Amino acid sequence: MSDVANRAEWRIAMDLTVAKAHARCTPQLEADGYCHYCDEQVAHGALFCNTDCRDDxxxxxxxxxxxxR
Ligand SMILES: [Zn+2]
Known part of the structure; x- marks a missing residue:
């Protein structure tokens, strides 16, 4: 019972962590035609060449x- 509650709490904490990381990672980046992670050329307006780079x-x-840091 408490184990389930603990897991739910952990899940929420993880979601918050991911959301905060996302908020920190994307808005400050400007789309300059290149992936911000691997420097591949990307479509206009895109920050990353694929979701892997975004996630990384x-x-x-x-x-x-x-x-x-
Ligand atoms: Zn990339």
């Missing part, structure tokens, strides 16, 4: 935050 960028931001 968010993961990196989160890792930096955890490392206290």
């Amino acid at each position: 960028c968010q993961w990196e931001q989160e890792a930096l935050r955890r490392a206290g």
Whole structure:
């Protein structure tokens, strides 16, 4: 019973973490025609060439935050 509640709490915390990482990662970036993660050329207005790069960028931001930078 409490185990389920704990897991729900963990899930919410994870969602918040991901949302915050997303908010930190994307708005400050300007679309300049190149992927912000791997420097591939991307379609006009796109920040990343694919979702993997976007996710990796968010993961990196989160890792930096955890490392206290
Ligand atoms: Zn990329």
